[in-house]
Amino acid sequence: MAKDNTEQGTEETYSRTTIMVPKNIASDLSRVAKSRGRTLFHVAGEGLKLTAELIKDGFEPSDLVYFWRLYKVLSSMDVIPMPMKLIEEVCSYMTSLLIDLYKNNNIPSDIRENAGKALGELWSIYEKYGHQVGALVRMEFEDLEELLEAVSRISRLLAVRHVEIKKLGPNAIELMAIGPSGATDTGNKALTSFIRGFVAQYDYEVASEEAKANVLRVVLQKKS
Known part of the structure; x- marks a missing residue:
């Protein structure tokens, strides 16, 4: 059953659900959330929001990983x-x-x-x-x-x-x-x-x- 939950300090409403992800990705998200003083729920939600925008625009998320690797070098x-x-x-x-x-x-x-x-x-x-x-x-x-x-x-x-x-x-x-x-x-x-x-x-x-x-x-x- 979905339960509404709101990240403290924001007005955006999240729907709580369970998504299976590789263990190493879950660990990375947990570390990022902790370093930024956020909840894992919020960080994962922001990542999924970005992924949804990319897919709607015709990109595959893996394509943007390549772009980010190039950008880090060229920057x-x-x-x-x-x-x-x-x-x-x-x-x-x-x-x-x-x-x-x-x-x-x-x-x-x-x-x-x-x-x-x-x-x-x-x-x-x-x-x-x-x-x-x-x-x-x-x-x-x-x-x-x-x-x-x-x-x-x-x-x-x-x-x-x-x-x-x-x-x-x-x-x-x-x-x-x-x-x-x-x-x-x-x-x-x-x-x-x-x-x-x-x-x-x-x-x-x-x-x-x-x-x-x-x-x-x-x-x-x-x-x-």
Whole structure:
């Protein structure tokens, strides 16, 4: 028989019932409740409320576990969310400016040469930070296939619409990502450079790449 019960200090009414859960989860909930000065009943209720909201929005709770594991790593890097269009616009402006300088015969040769080097360095910066992010993420996801599976399951929370992972062989993986409409060649180039640096931390390299509009296909090959 259900019995109404209200957590002290709140106005929300709870219905008392019995739910079977694994012993280790019950122990974790009990420790969390005690550390926060709450009842186990309240903490469990809040957890179930969150789970219900996720399921109503089309998520599986296990998907968000992957997201949380990634978030814990990335939060240590002072990550600031910003529109992908902003990154693409800034990058496109810089590349077009450098290309114009490099091709302008009215500009001294040393300046043109430096502009050409700066253009190459721009992609190297994306690759460098991909390498750094990869080093941090590998502390949480040791295996690249596990990481890619996590990314495919939480793609709706990232700057992509869809992610597909296909294993081509024991040492090759195909990654296909569909980004937001209106993606530019510059944005695809920046993303590919980032991926190149990232997968190097897992001893993989980009064997081939193909970008058409907002669809990016990359084949990753394990280094011999």
